[in-house]
Amino acid sequence: MSDLERRYLRLVRIFYPAGYRDERGTEIVGTYLALSSPDRRWPSAADVTDVAGGGLRQRLRAADATGIGPGVRLAATLALLTATALAGGWAMLELNPWKTAWFGFEQHGTSVSLGIGVWAAWLLAAAVHVVAPGRRTRLAIGLALVLTVAVVPLAAVVDRSRPPLFVLLAQACLGLVALGVAAQPPVWSRLLPLAAAAAALPVAVAFARHGDNGYYGWPAGQVLPGAGMALLLVTLLGGVGLAARNDLRGAWALLVLLCPIGMLWLHPLAEELAASLYGGGPNADWTTLATAAIIVVIAALIVMSAVLMVQRRAAVTHATVVRCTACGSFTNHSRKR
Template sequence: MNDLERRYLRLIGVFYPAGYRDERGAEIVDTYLALSSPDRRWPSVADVTDVAAGGLRRRLRAVGATEIGAGVRLAATLALVTTTALAGGWAALELNPWTTAWFGFEQHGTSVSPGVAVWAAWLLAAVVHVVAPGRWTRPAIGLALALTVAVVPLAAVVDRSRPPLFVLLAQACLGLVALGVPGRMPLWLRLLPLTGAAAALPAAATAARHAGGATRGYYGWPAGQVLPAAGVALLLVTLLAGVVMAARNDLRGTWALLVLLCPIGTLWLHPLAEVLAVGLYGGGSNADRTTFAAAVIVVTVAPAIIVSAALIVHRRVTVGHVTAGRGSKR
């Protein structure tokens, strides 16, 4: 057994359920090995994504929630629209010139940080989604995700400012969901992320131009207001889609809402951390690392509990319907 085969087996072991892994694991690995070049030593990013997606589908089938895949695709589309719209706004904020007073003198400049590369990568993903959907969209989103994470140590190495962690975390969480975006979509749907980004660019630039010099950074305005507003908008759109679809006995919107609970929560990290700060330290306290960490735990654990409960209920209802159907046939 060579290194590549061993690494594929580890991937299968991580993502696939035990029963299916024992039955079909070797066959799946052989398929990937047959499609790999002889000199490859590590699974490609596309293969890792494919294994993760296949394992998730198998686990969902095991709990009787196969239709959640359609909900994930809807959630991914909404998440990609949100990420690219935010990226357009943050890019405009980074590139917008500022003017501020310092000891009676006006100073001019720009506050470009390494974060501008992150936002450019997300905008590139929106373009790729339009011109080369499917095969190239996920790698483009993966590149943007990698830059979103890498900008933290990169900014420390070059000793430059960067977007705050709560902004990057919200972008990364939405981006993870966006990886599930379907490849086959009508052109008007593929244009939505790029349209959202294009609309955000002038809006953010106009708002920044009318703001004072002290509020040009991410903290306070605009991140403290834009991210929660984006969370509310994403929640309302998903709820509306869920209600419309549920009226036609279509649960895609419901599953999409469950998938987006964590990303929506990360968009509310800053105000949630401030609420926790008030509860822990009393009125007037600002959010710190402790309250931000507590907020991250809340927006991660609470959606996980809700989704798990929904899957359990769905499985029991499905089993009940199957049992009742068998009883009626008798």
């Protein structure tokens, strides 16, 4: 057995459920080997992604959760809409000159930070979604995600200000879900993110009139939880409407969006955590923010795992006693619910 075959087998063993890989694992590996060049020693990144995607689909099929696919696409649309609306609002606050009173003197300045490039990338992704949905949109979202993460070390290197971590974490979490956006959505669906960004501009202007320094004043603490509540309500109401037509996309979308919604509430959660830990009301620091973020992720994973487990148990075979018409004996047969 070659090193490449052994590595493909390891990938199949990691990603595919046991029953399926025992039945089809050799065939899957053989297909990848046949398509690989003779001198290749490691699976390509595209093959690893393909194996992971195929394994996930089989695990969802085994849990009778194949309906999660349309739910992910709905969640991705809502996540991209929310991320773009926030990016439009934050960009407006970045470009807004601020003024504050300090010991009786009025001070002026600008709130532009490295975040302006991050928000421009998200607005670009929304524009690409209109003209080139599918692969190009996912590439644009991926670029915006990379910039959202990279701005943290970049700001430290060049000694420039950046958006707060809790703002970037919420944006990154929304972006990860947005990667599942549909390849060929209808035109009205493609226009929604840009429309949301345009609708956010008057709200940002209203915040800017207070003279606060962007997200470093009180806007972020108000906007992000409000955006999380709006996302939750829209998903719930949409899910109820879809469920009335026996369509469970809304329920799956809500499960997928639990983590982004929790991240939008990250700062208030971290403040509550800091107050409970330190017995007072200190501002949330990076340790309490990190702890709150871990709690949100773990809670979302637990809820998703529990739902999938219940779904799988509901889909397992149920024994039914059937009388044989030829011999008159009774035997157990299994059927899917």
